[in-house]
Amino acid sequence: MPTKVEKDALTGTETTGHEWDGIKELNNPLPRWWLYIFYATIIFSVIWMLLYPSVPWLNGYFGGLLGYQQREVIEDQIGNARQAQAQFLDAIAESDLTALSEDPDLFQFALTGGEAAYNNNCAPCHGLGGAGQANYPVLADDVWLWGGSMEDIHHTLDVGVRWEENQDTRFSLMPAYGTLGIFDRDQIRDVANYVLTLSGQAAPDPEAAERGAALYAEQCALCHMDDGSGDRLQGSPALNDQLWLYGGELEEIMAQISAPRHGVMPAWGGRLDPATLNMLTLYVHSLGGGE
Amino acid sequence: MPDDQTQLYADTADVQSREEQKKAPLFAGHVKVYPKKVAGVVRRYKWAVLIGLLAIYYLAPWLRWDRGAGVPDQAILIDLPNRRAYFFFIEIWPQEVYYLTVILIVAALGLFLATSLFGRIWCGFTCPQTVWTDLFMWVERLIEGDRNARMRLDKARMTTGKAARKVSKHAVWLIIAFATGGAWVLYFQNAPTFVVDFFTGQAGVGSYFFVGLFTATTYLLAGWAREQVCTYMCPWPRFQAALLDEDSLVVTYQSWRGEPRGKHKRGTSWDDRGDCIDCKACVSVCPTGIDIRDGIQLECIGCGLCIDACNDIMDKVGRPRELITFDSERNQALAAEGKPKRMRIVRPRTIAYVVVLALLIGAMAIGLSSRSTLELTLAHDRSPLFVTLSDGDIRNGYEVRILNKTHEEGVYTLALDGIEGATMSIAGQAADDVVEATLTAQPDSIASYRVFVTVPAADLTSDRVLLNFILTDVSTGATVLGEEAFRGPEP
Ligand code: SF4
Ligand code: SF4
Secondary structure, eight states, rough: OOOOBOOOOOOOOEEEEETTTTEEEEEEOHHHHHHHHHHHHHHHHHHHHSSOOOETTTTEEEEOOOOHEEEHHHHHHHHHHHHHHHHHHHHHHHHHHHHTTTOOOOOHHHHHHHHHHHHHTTTTHHOOOOOBBBBBBSSSSSSOOSSOOOOHHEEEHHBBBBTSSSOOOOOOOOTTTTTTTSSSSHHHHHHHHHHHHHHTTOOSHHHHHHOOOOHHHHHHHHOOTTOOOTTTTTBBBBSSOOOOOOOOOOHHHHHHHHHHHOOOBBOBBTTTHHHHHHHHHHHHTTTTTTO | OHHHHHHHHTTTTTTTOOOTTTSSSOOOOOOOOOOOOOOSHHHHHHHHHHHHHHHHHHHHGOOOOOOTTTTOBBEEEEEEEEEEEEEEEEEOGGEEEHHHHHHHHHHHHHHHHHHHHHHHHHIIIOHHHHHHHHHHHHHHHHHSSSHHHHHHHHHHHOOHHHHHHHHHHHHHHHHHHHHHHHHHTTTSSHHHHHHHHHHHSSSSSHHHHHHHHHHHHHHHIIIIOOOOIIHHHHOOHHHTTTTTTTTEEEEEHHHHHHOOOOOOOOTTTTTTSSSSOOOOOHHOOTTTTTOOOOOTTTTTOOHHHHHHHHHHHHHHOOSSSSSSSEEEEHHHHHHHHHOOOOOOOHHHHHHHHHHHHHHHHHHHHHHHHTSSSSEEEEEEEESSSSOOOSSSSSEEEEEEEEEEEEESSSEEEEEEEESSOOEEEEEEEESSSSSSEEEEEEEEEEEEEEEEEEEEEGGOOEEEEEEEEEEETTTOOOOEEEEEEEOOOOO
16 A cells, blocks of 8 residues: 655655655656547447457357358358359360460469369379379379370379279289299399390399390280380380389399389379369479470 | 847747756656747758758659650659559669668768768758658648747637637648648559549558558647657667767857856947847747757757847847857867867768768669669479489479560570580470570560470589579570579489
């Protein structure tokens, strides 16, 4: 409690009655402009509380006289954004891919939309920008297992690869030459040596490579072709280039002959709407390898 | 006292000197200042400066400058939606906003130079706060009368007459404030069309908001806050002391001449006393309500009106003018000792300011006159950093952006340098693996291309080699260079 309220001689203002180490404080009034603003904020807050959601009840809250809901506002905004996109998306879903890439506005929209869809759905395996990763194909290079034209890419996306829920899925299977006992260990080594020479590399063991040539012609050339150029219709990879999905060392090639690994990609048709599939196609095609 | 003597003191009988104020308590409420009308040389200069500056401010947005079709023809325009700034023949893109920095630094240095030479000449004559406050005070004087009339009016009971004067004063103030806020927005809009849009309700919400905001601030700062802005809000008075030295010209009361002050009766001797007759005319005209005879003060904005006021008094009592004058501290000390004054304009401090100013202005002039109308920016793909192709070649992707700052469509050739055997393919162009490509850019815009550069693995000496992009304008032959890394596998 203030005890010694006194009047200041010079101003006639009372002190607060407290004393701190000999210092007394005058009890001057608050500045009027400050007080008015303070009152104005109080009035404002009362009006605000009446108009907008404010006071919580036990089982809910007072929603305000305006019936304002942030959730509705957001839904409106999302709806508006969807509507604004709709004219593009409709056109993209309907037009064919070549026509699409010739309309600059649609094309730009499709690339942007395709990138978003790619980053959400594809990037976990194929890497950002189609960079690929170990055992998952790079999409930015010029090697395609199932073709790199827009139609091919679109079809691969649509039906997936070895995705058995889809009857039309891209499917290829290489026999497990080691596990099934078709080749013995030495034969596998011979074929692997020969496969290396297909891409112009020196085989670690030239004699083995010579022996492997006959085995290759007999067993492998049907799918991978005599010159190792592969066959996209069957999804059999080219062996005469510098890129190896499952590794290009002798040991790695032997492992792949003995018990081949086969990648799987879901069929995106049905999961993604037609417009998104088209956008994805254009985006993947634009990464650098499109044919 | 004879009549005319009474007259000398009558107007200012209530003015308190600093001496008297010393007895006052530490806390004092704001005391309204009623500056008295004054005439004289300084006042004439101030009017001239005020008219000149206001004319520039209100009229500059209306100046036109032909830049050709499709480009705004407003001489001074900051076009925010299109990210361009125009100043007569100069056109600035957002990337060149550093010119603005240089302009601000030049302005600051100019202010430092002026201050070290002439004291608070900026505050007293050219500061917007001073100029608009002066204008508002002039309006106030026209409507409510001079100092004494205004004080009487404020004390009087509210009558229709008083109300009429007050209302009309604020109305005129608000009109001026509105014109001021409106003119500000004109620097960001095409003035002739915007004015029509504004009054027909077609302008954007932002425009109305900013006109309202600047109307309010002008009205409050020049009408109500006035000298309190200078004394309490503005940082400039606080550090100008660091820029002043004993050779700077400041408004000075020549106390060696004026003291001892005292009332003077006509016809009595001037021996053994100073020239100051303690009439307080200098205090009554002061827009910040201070007494210059107390020496240099934070509140003094250096407007020099007290000089005019005192000169008038000196003429009346028959003493030499300039008892209050623009003078330096050093000269005052010399004069007090009876030595001749001398003016030192060239001092290490002023030389330093002038040199730096000249360098900056020179650099900016060179920069602006040789401003490029073509720029090239490169961005290397983040992912994938590089791609190995089926034949073992290495390919990198780049985003190549061409900034065409001319008003014509640009045609360019792009070539590579720095890596033997490097070829490129432009996304969307038919030709693959070329050594030179032709690119175009629309007038006054940025063209963006995806460029894939391929290098045979054998030609790559390390996992990071610098690659030069050379862009040449086909019509002018002008060339710009860009440098980016080419990435590859560890060799
Ligand atoms: S300095 Fe001049 S104006 Fe001020 S009180 Fe003295 S005589 Fe009057
Ligand atoms: S003291 Fe003189 S120069 Fe300073 S603000 Fe007042 S009138 Fe102006």
